[in-house]
Amino acid sequence: MRIRTLKKGIHLLLGLxxxxxxxxxxxxxxININTADEKQLCQLKRIGPTYAARIVEYREKVGGFKxxxxxxxxxxxxxxxxxxxxDMIIVQDEMAADVKKx
Numbered sequence: 094m095r096i097r098t099l100k101k102g103i104h105l106l107l108g109l110x111x112x113x114x115x116x117x118x119x120x121x122x123x124i125n126i127n128t129a130d131e132k133q134l135c136q137l138k139r140i141g142p143t144y145a146a147r148i149v150e151y152r153e154k155v156g157g158f159k160x161x162x163x164x165x166x167x168x169x170x171x172x173x174x175x176x177x178x179x180d181m182i183i184v185q186d187e188m189a190a191d192v193k194k195x
Contacts, residue, residue: 126164127157127185138177144169158184 124133126148134145144167151167152158161182165175175182 123181123183125183125185126161127152137174137181139174140170140178144174160184 124137126134131142131145131149134140134148135142140148147167147169148164155166158164161179161184162175163184164170164178164182165172
């Protein structure tokens with residue numbers, strides 16, 4: 094009986110740890126366009142080295158993006174590119190807000 098109870102406790106603990114870790118894994122695969130380097134930005138669809146360099150240059154000039162759709166302010170990055178990547182793009186402010194919600 095004690096072993097069965099111990100196993101249930103371990104499974105419960107592992108389940109809780111997994112659930113607590115879910116928000117951490119939620120942003121995996123996403124790219125923070127305020128902190129990503131050119132190589133990371135090239136992982137976005139329709140973004141090559143030239144556009145990645147423009148994104149970095151733009152954010153250094155302006156001071157960063159406040160929302161993901163502001164990437165369209167970068168020369169050559171239009172609505173089609175944004176639509177192809179909108180689920181992968183995050184900005185630093187969004188990540189901080191997600192942490193506060195939890």
